[in-house]
Amino acid sequence: MATTPGPASARIPSGHEDSVGSQAPGPLESVRSFLSLHDHEVGNDESFPPAPATVEGWLRSRGLIGPEERVGEPDLEWALNVQNALRALVHATAIGTTDRAAAGLLDEAAAEAGLRLRFGEAPSVRPQADGVRGAVGALLAVSFLAELDGSFRRLRECCAPDCTTVFFDRSRNRTAKWCSMAACGNRSKVRRFRERERERSRSRAAIGVGETTVHGAPSGEGRS
Numbered sequence: 620m621a622t623t624p625g626p627a628s629a630r631i632p633s634g635h636e637d638s639v640g641s642q643a644p645g646p647l648e649s650v651r652s653f654l655s656l657h658d659h660e661v662g663n664d665e666s667f668p669p670a671p672a673t674v675e676g677w678l679r680s681r682g683l684i685g686p687e688e689r690v691g692e693p694d695l696e697w698a699l700n701v702q703n704a705l706r707a708l709v710h711a712t713a714i715g716t717t718d719r720a721a722a723g724l725l726d727e728a729a730a731e732a733g734l735r736l737r738f739g740e741a742p743s744v745r746p747q748a749d750g751v752r753g754a755v756g757a758l759l760a761v762s763f764l765a766e767l768d769g770s771f772r773r774l775r776e777c778c779a780p781d782c783t784t785v786f787f788d789r790s791r792n793r794t795a796k797w798c799s800m801a802a803c804g805n806r807s808k809v810r811r812f813r814e815r816e817r818e819r820s821r822s823r824a825a826i827g828v829g830e831t832t833v834h835g836a837p838s839g840e841g842r843s
């Protein structure tokens with residue numbers, strides 16, 4: 620993500636809900652979708668961090684905040700910080716390290732959301748806060764429980780450099796690389812093929828052989 624996103628008004632929110640194969644089981648799917656939330660610009664496949672308005676739209680579409688509920692920018696920024704820290708945790712887990720700064724931020728966010736344990740017939744971890752902090756607090760609770768049962772470890776970032784989707788890795792050895800083989804997997808195949816061809820034409824040019832037309836490139840290049 621080397622370029623800077625343009626104005627938020629020019630962006631299109633995307634959560635990749637269409638990648639059914641990458642979805643997580645049960646309530647963890649909400650966390651996965653939240654972590655995948657990003658923006659695109661018109662005519663640009665590159666993914667950018669979500670604008671506060673994208674976060675607000677996502678929370679509303681999921682019924683996590685009311686249709687008329689007023690949401691302040693500080694709360695949305697807070698939600699974006701939580702998204703960032705949870706993503707950092709996903710990244711750290713994937714490379715076998717810990718991210719203390721991210722974990723510390725999440726500890727604080729959990730306290731700010733007023734997460735409380737409830738014992739009884741239906742034990743739960745519930746936020747005391749309402750609004751955005753309560754909604755994101757509920758996602759923190761799900762993430763925490765998923766850390767305990769190990770399912771959080773299956774959340775992975777897509778390996779495509781221009782894709783910010785987090786997917787649920789169902790492979791036995793947790794070695795899946797793409798949020799979607801049909802989209803990012805194939806796109807990467809096409810990219811590698813073109814790089815190899817470029818490399819080949821460069822070496823042909825270097826030894827004085829004319830350019831030849833390339834046939835048989837993998838097809839179906841899709842969006843992220």
Ligand SMILES: [Zn+2]
Nearest residue numbers: 777782798803
């Ligand atoms: Zn992807």
